[in-house]
Amino acid sequence: WLLGHMGMVRSTEEGLQNVDNLVGQYHHCCVWWIAPWQPVLRLFHPDTLRPVLLASAFVAPKDKLFYGFLKPWLGDGLLLSHGRKWARHRRLLTPAFHPDTLKSYVGIFNRSTEIMHAKWWREAAGAPVVLDVFEPLALLTLDTLQKCIFSHDSHCQERPSKYIAAILELSALVVRRQQRLLHHPDWLYRLSADGRRFARACAAVHGFTAAVVQHRRRELERLGHQAWLEGHQGRSMDFIDLLLLAKDEDGRDLSDEDISAEADTFMFEGHDTTASGLAWLLYNLACHPHHQERCRQEVRELLKDREVEEIEWEDLSHLPFTTMCIKESLRLHPPVTAVSRRCTKDITLHDSHVIPSGTTCLLSIYGTHHNPSIWPEPQVFDPLRFSPENTQGQSPLAFVPFSAGPRNCIGRSFAMAEMKVVAVTVGCFVGVFPLSRALEGPRVLLKVLLCRRLSGSGAPGAAASAAGAGPQLQELHPQISQVIAVASSVAFSVESGSSAAPPPRPRGHRSGDPRAGSFSR
Numbered sequence: 001w002l003l004g005h006m007g008m009v010r011s012t013e014e015g016l017q018n019v020d021n022l023v024g025q026y027h028h029c030c031v032w033w034i035a036p037w038q039p040v041l042r043l044f045h046p047d048t049l050r051p052v053l054l055a056s057a058f059v060a061p062k063d064k065l066f067y068g069f070l071k072p073w074l075g076d077g078l079l080l081s082h083g084r085k086w087a088r089h090r091r092l093l094t095p096a097f098h099p100d101t102l103k104s105y106v107g108i109f110n111r112s113t114e115i116m117h118a119k120w121w122r123e124a125a126g127a128p129v130v131l132d133v134f135e136p137l138a139l140l141t142l143d144t145l146q147k148c149i150f151s152h153d154s155h156c157q158e159r160p161s162k163y164i165a166a167i168l169e170l171s172a173l174v175v176r177r178q179q180r181l182l183h184h185p186d187w188l189y190r191l192s193a194d195g196r197r198f199a200r201a202c203a204a205v206h207g208f209t210a211a212v213v214q215h216r217r218r219e220l221e222r223l224g225h226q227a228w229l230e231g232h233q234g235r236s237m238d239f240i241d242l243l244l245l246a247k248d249e250d251g252r253d254l255s256d257e258d259i260s261a262e263a264d265t266f267m268f269e270g271h272d273t274t275a276s277g278l279a280w281l282l283y284n285l286a287c288h289p290h291h292q293e294r295c296r297q298e299v300r301e302l303l304k305d306r307e308v309e310e311i312e313w314e315d316l317s318h319l320p321f322t323t324m325c326i327k328e329s330l331r332l333h334p335p336v337t338a339v340s341r342r343c344t345k346d347i348t349l350h351d352s353h354v355i356p357s358g359t360t361c362l363l364s365i366y367g368t369h370h371n372p373s374i375w376p377e378p379q380v381f382d383p384l385r386f387s388p389e390n391t392q393g394q395s396p397l398a399f400v401p402f403s404a405g406p407r408n409c410i411g412r413s414f415a416m417a418e419m420k421v422v423a424v425t426v427g428c429f430v431g432v433f434p435l436s437r438a439l440e441g442p443r444v445l446l447k448v449l450l451c452r453r454l455s456g457s458g459a460p461g462a463a464a465s466a467a468g469a470g471p472q473l474q475e476l477h478p479q480i481s482q483v484i485a486v487a488s489s490v491a492f493s494v495e496s497g498s499s500a501a502p503p504p505r506p507r508g509h510r511s512g513d514p515r516a517g518s519f520s521r
């Protein structure tokens with residue numbers, strides 16, 4: 001009677017299975033009570049998502065209930081701002097994600113992936129090692145973001161970085177705060193050990209960002225626009241540069257605080273989402289070696305006769321099957337499981353029902369992607385769902401890993417480009433296989449056959465074909481020198497079968513669904 005459905009909130013596999021059950025039972029939506037006075041309308045069908053997601057950002061703004069804990073860290077960045085400020089910043093920031101800008105980041109994606117490979121390779125040098133696949137991927141995405149946003153190389157993939165450690169700590173603390181009701185009031189949280197750690201980590205992150213922004217601003221003012229731009233020769237513009245130069249229609253630019261908030265937002269929003277997407281992609285390809293091999297063939301075909309084994313921007317649109325695998329993985333395991341909105345006006349649904357003004361809506365991305373009335377056999381990993389024939393006539397809101405409407409993900413193309421480069425580069429040299437038995441209790445273990453040539457000669461083909469043919473190749477192919485077991489720390493054993501068992505979650509899978517959730521947005 002007091003806490004309504006709150007007692008059913010689970011940040012576990014069980015929580016997500018509960019969402020599957022709800023979707024199976026109600027198909028479109030249902031109401032949840034999280035206190036006697038606080039209903040939450042849960043939506044999980046394109047028809048019910050449409051009027052809310054596509055409503056103007058003023059009619060259905062973000063709900064403070066689910067986003068408030070990020071405020072001291074991300075300030076008024078794009079994710080949390082609202083009203084006119086959000087609209088102005090969204091306009092100013094959109095050109096920073098134009099393909100012409102993103103193009104220049106592809107080299108960074110390639111090199112960051114190479115660093116991860118080199119590290120895996122070194123770690124495998126002595127004896128087989130067990131790695132958690134999520135951690136290196138999170139460091140990789142943080143590394144690329146720091147380079148693309150600040151043009152700063154902290155070498156965080158190879159040695160500890162205080163700034164990166166602070167971001168990882170903040171992300172973990174926000175999730176923990178959400179799960180502890182006693183930590184919800186700000187004054188209590190400030191007094192707690194977690195609250196003090198949060199404040200310290202925030203200060204470290206803000207200090208770094210402010211120093212970069214202020215330094216660049218001083219340079220810009222000292223040199224003037226033209227000389228400043230010429231000074232960039234040899235280094236492409238990063239996000240900070242673009243935001244410093246951005247001006248709205250009245251010629252007003254962004255303040256240093258605004259730029260810092262946006263940079264902090266990109267660092268947060270872009271790292272664990274992309275890392276989680278990549279971890280799941282590796283997992284799904286590991287469980288389906290035939291799809292993995294088809295991706296590898298596609299990459300080999302693309303890279304054949306190339307002297308430099310580097311993926312370029314133009315290549316990204318020539319990877320149809322790999323792209324289908326990425327999409328299917330994002331469908332089955334969306335890194336952000338739900339987003340929330342608060343209706344400021346009555347909103348009419350497709351069947352004339354009305355969502356009254358003031359209602360909090362939780363739009364379940366996970367639920368929509370698992371809705372059997374939209375996706376036949378939703379638990380099965382089938383990349384061909386995204387083939388051109390099969391997507392004809394599909395509702396654009398049936399697949400929404402990046403949300404949709406005015407507040408959709410501004411970093412979508414950045415994330416897709418990075419995931420393709422990492423997938424292709426890893427897929428080319430590394431065969432990923434689920435281990436036949438769990439080594440350390442109930443965890444998913446993926447075996448990665450590292451088969452990059454030791455000689456460092458040019459063609460990727462030999463290495464790629466070695467990886468594709470399966471674990472027995474270790475005996476057959478001299479280039480395979482080592483086996484690495486990559487562990488994803490989730491409570492699920494591959495041996496028990498990928499479709500029969502509950503879907504696993506590597507760390508970093510954000511869940512905004514209160515029933516399932518570890519991280520609400």
Ligand code: HEM
Nearest residue numbers: 078079269270273274277336339402403407409410411415
């Ligand atoms: C696989 C990777 C990613 C996924 C699945 C993802 C997903 C999402 C989703 C679902 C939203 C909507 C949030 C809401 O309505 O509350 C969102 C918003 C946002 N994302 Fe992403 N994202 C990814 C990568 C990125 C990257 C790489 C960046 C930046 C470099 C980024 C920046 C943002 C920002 C700034 C917003 C807020 C946009 C606004 O409200 O106007 N995201 N993202």
